[in-house]
Amino acid sequence: MHTKIFRTISMLILLMVMFVSLLGCAPAATEAPKPAEPTKPAEPTKAPEKPAEPTKAAEQPAAKPFEGVELTLASMTDQYVTAFRYLIPIFKQETGIDITLDELGYVDLYQKLTADFVGKTAQYDLMTVDIVWSGEYAKNQYTLPLDDFMARDKDQLQLDDIMPVSWTLGEWEGKHWAYPLAGYANVLNYRKDVLEEAGIKPPATQEELLEAAKKLTKPDGSMYGIALLGAKGPAVAQDYMAWVQQHGGSILDKDGKVAINTPQNVEILKFFGELFKYAPPGATDYWWDQRETAFRDGQVAMMEGWSIARAGYENPEISKIVGKVDITVAPVSKGMEPKYGFGGWGIGINAASDPKKQEAAWEFIKWLTSPEIQKEWIRHDGAPIRRSTLEDPELNKEYPWFPVLLKSFEKGDGDYRPRIPEYSIIQDALGTYVNAYLVGQETAESALEKAQAQVEANMK
Amino acid sequence: MNKSIALSIRRFFIEDGAYLVMLAPLLIFVVLVAIYPLLFSFRISLFEYRLTDPNQTQTFVGLQNFVRAFSDQVVISSLKTTLVYVAGTVSLELLLGLGLALLLGAETQIARVIRSFLLMPMALPPLVVGLVWKALYNADFGVIPYYLKLAGFNVGRGPLAELNLAMPAVILIDVWQWTPLLMVIFLAGLKSLPTEPYEAAIVDGASRWQSFFYITLPLLKPTFLIALLLRTMQSFKVFDTIYATTGGGPGSQTTVLNFHIYTVGMTFFQMGYAAALANILLVVVAILSILYIMVLERQQL
Known part of the structure; x- marks a missing residue:
């Protein structure tokens, strides 16, 4: 009887030790290479040749x-x-x-x-x-x-x-x-040829953007209106914040407190979700690099994104749309004083x-x-x-x-993504719940409410 | 004469404490890599400790971190997710592993070749496997949705982004990678079985199915226990596959507990709370392991 108890106890201790050593490996794994860059891919874009001389x-x-x-x-x-x-x-x-x-x-x-x-x-x-x-x-x-x-x-x-x-x-x-x-600068890239063919002018307001995306999407899946970032995490959080900015909303209230679940932000989230109807079906899983691929591959007519990627569209090694792209300022909501996302x-x-x-x-x-x-x-x-x-x-x-x-x-x-010390907490909450809304796990209201609750719980 | 030598050896090792000296290197190692971190993580789980705090202040808060954990909706739902993941991966892998071991147990040329090919997924880092599968699953450029579409299926947002497909999709990745390990374990178990019971069974006129159910399975029980424990523990601490493929999404559909701990620890840098959550994970796994052992031991007696 005693030996049995002893055996059970020693087994238990051994197990604990085993598990701890196994678990101990986990933190090391977190430092392994990450899956994708939160800012566009790093393919070297080819700049015009001009050997610089030392000054x-x-x-x-x-x-x-x-x-x-x-x-x-x-x-x-x-x-x-x-x-x-x-x-x-x-x-x-x-x-x-x-x-x-x-x-x-x-x-x-x-x-x-x-x-x-x-x-x-x-x-x-x-x-x-x-x-x-x-x-x-x-x-x-x-x-x-x-x-x-x-x-x-x-x-x-x-x-x-x-x-x-x-x-x-x-x-x-x-x-x-x-x-x-x-x-x-956050700019709107668009395909000159595709828009011309459809007889659409480059959208100047968000409403026109939605309208254009709707018209440019072909039912057979050969062309989609717009490429967006939908993947859980920083990707979808940052794209949503860009749209909040373009509709004149804000993540912080006037006193600088986090106010995610405002009625205005809910409306913007619904608009954002509406746009996803005219994005490639996989867009709710897009990081920066997949969004770039979709655009460079010629599957998508429009894409908002950081201006630094612009030169890459003219590089035939990585782009199928050389000479077909133009950019314009990122459209803002109708009647809004224009302001453009900066990062x-x-x-x-x-x-x-x-x-x-x-x-x-x-x-x-x-x-x-x-x-x-x-x-x-x-x-x-x-x-x-x-x-x-x-x-x-x-x-x-x-x-x-x-x-x-x-x-x-x-x-x-430059402040549409709040540069406050707790930024990463906001980004994580939005990254989870905006994505949850896009895939149908939450309604727009409940998604932002939960995001707000999570931010508050973690900011204490 | 012989007896006195044995006695003096016994005295040297047990009464003079020489065994302590001989055990010391191992004990020190275990204390350093397991016991000390365990105690340290338990200690900081009682503190409010933000890693990025320039003053590195640690405030004692008692069990508050644990109380917070059990009222945290994300923790509860991630625990459930983890259980689904563990149940899915471990059961499928045990079944497939056993099946493959039985299928490829014969020492023929072709079985040997197939076996060595099957071992390849195990040699890859889970993170690489995750990235490769993420590319395969991609709704717009991936190979798998491409063929599914050709076959007339509607893939929607792709396996990793659909609410009810994401979990099966990540489970499939784990199964793909770790079934071979279980196959190897079961192969070893099968090879070590005694032949006498089978011979006796043939004499008694048992069918092949009967000898499988009444001889092979009961005799494989220790192997089963090892395989089950090993995979359950590994599956519970899954992180890399989830990190590389879904990032816990869509929504929080595949946010397993370890991924949530990572977020708290390495994104929010709240070390105290993260340590508390890790300790909860530890206790859950320990309890499960004890249960397994008790069940299997009782059957053996």
Whole structure:
């Protein structure tokens, strides 16, 4: 009898140990590569060939105060990473500062940076900072406020030239926690040929957009009106927030409190759901990359998305729609004062880095965002932040869609995704329940109510 | 003479405590990789602890995290989802694994070739498997919906995005990947069975079905227990497949408990609450395992 009890007990302990060791593997798995990038795929788009020469400064044997300093840059694998690959060696030639580029996908980047900041290990001296992380980074003081540097070097920076909306890439409550790096405008891409054939003008309002999507969808499934992001998680959350912005709604109320379940947002959700009727049937499972594929594959007539992907449609290696695409500003609801969704990336300096490295990192930011280098940045798939770049006649010839970007930037709204420290909680709740509405698990009202409840439960 | 040597060995190992020294490396290892993290996770489950807090403050809140867990709708529904997933994967895999083992148990050339091919899914990381299946399932570009459409089925939003198809679809992925493992376990079990009972059965005039039901199955019981326990535990902690394919969607249709823990821990960085949820998962699995053992032991006696 005793041996039996003993056996049961020891079995139990063994089991616990076994299970814990098995379970112990789970956290490691979470750091594995993530399935898709929350910002469009990173296929290098081909920019017009134009070998850049090192800027003039390199020719004078100027003093190189930072010779031999080694920095590490953690970069999101967005299109602009190609520009980093190209520009970093040139920067080394000019200054002697050696930068190691670490390319990471969205989720990986966020988690690695968080671990680095919390542990104060200063593994990364420079990092690309998503616009929506601004509030969180500021609150936790992860990155170095750049205001002292900016005040000191304001003569070299041409701050007035940077588009006002670009500052939302890292500014939080009056201080700059990241410097503008790559500004994206939410634009409407459409197929010139398909719209012309159907006799439809590019939609200027949301109502026209819905009407056009309806007309352009062919019943045999050979053409759909619009491509949307429907996959559970950041994808559907961000697309819904874009539509909330375009209908003049808001995720936050006037006092900055989270107010998701307003009657207006419910109406917008219904509109968003209506659009899905004219999207490919798989769209409720689309991440950024699948939406791009659907559009590049020629299955879809219209698509709203970040402007940085635009150049890729002209690359025959990845696109079947070369020469057939045009863009216009993202349509807003009828009668609404136009405002356009703005997003993108800033570049920040680790607050825990060595001061000498921080100085060198600031040198890099200054150099990279200077007007002349910005041209090369654009030509290697970077994205603009400066007015002078957007108005540059040469670049306008190479990228005929720049006037649309300028217009979008001028009335850009960088806050339609609340940049507050709790952003990830809002995104997760919307990501679950908007998707649940789209697949018919919830009604529009109950979906937003549950999202609101989940946000409140997690924000305590 | 012999007896005194045996006695002194006995004294050396048991009374002088030498066994402790010899066990020490293993014990230290177990304490480091299992007991310490377990106690640590239990400790922080009693605290309010946000990983991203720059001051790293930990506030003691007692059992509040556990109370919160049981009033959290997401936790309750994800527990249910997990049970469905475990039941679906484990039962299908046991049945198919046993069937395949019986089918391919013969030592013929062709069985050997098929067996080695069947082992391939196991060699792939679950995340890669998930991504491949996600592409196969895609409603607009995927291979599976393409043929389904050709055959005249309406695939709608695709298997992973339809409410009632998502769970079967992810279960199928798990079955595809892990049935071979069970086949191997059952093969080993079958090979180790004694031949005498079968010979006796033939003499007694038993049919093949009878010898399968009355000899093979009862004798395979220990193998069954191992297979069942192993897969139940693995299935309970499923994360990668879900993460790579549905992300818990559509809606929250495939949000298993471990995925929810991941969200709380690695998206909200609420370590205290996440630890509390992980401990609940641990207890659930421990209880289930004890039940299995008790049931199977009783049958054996």
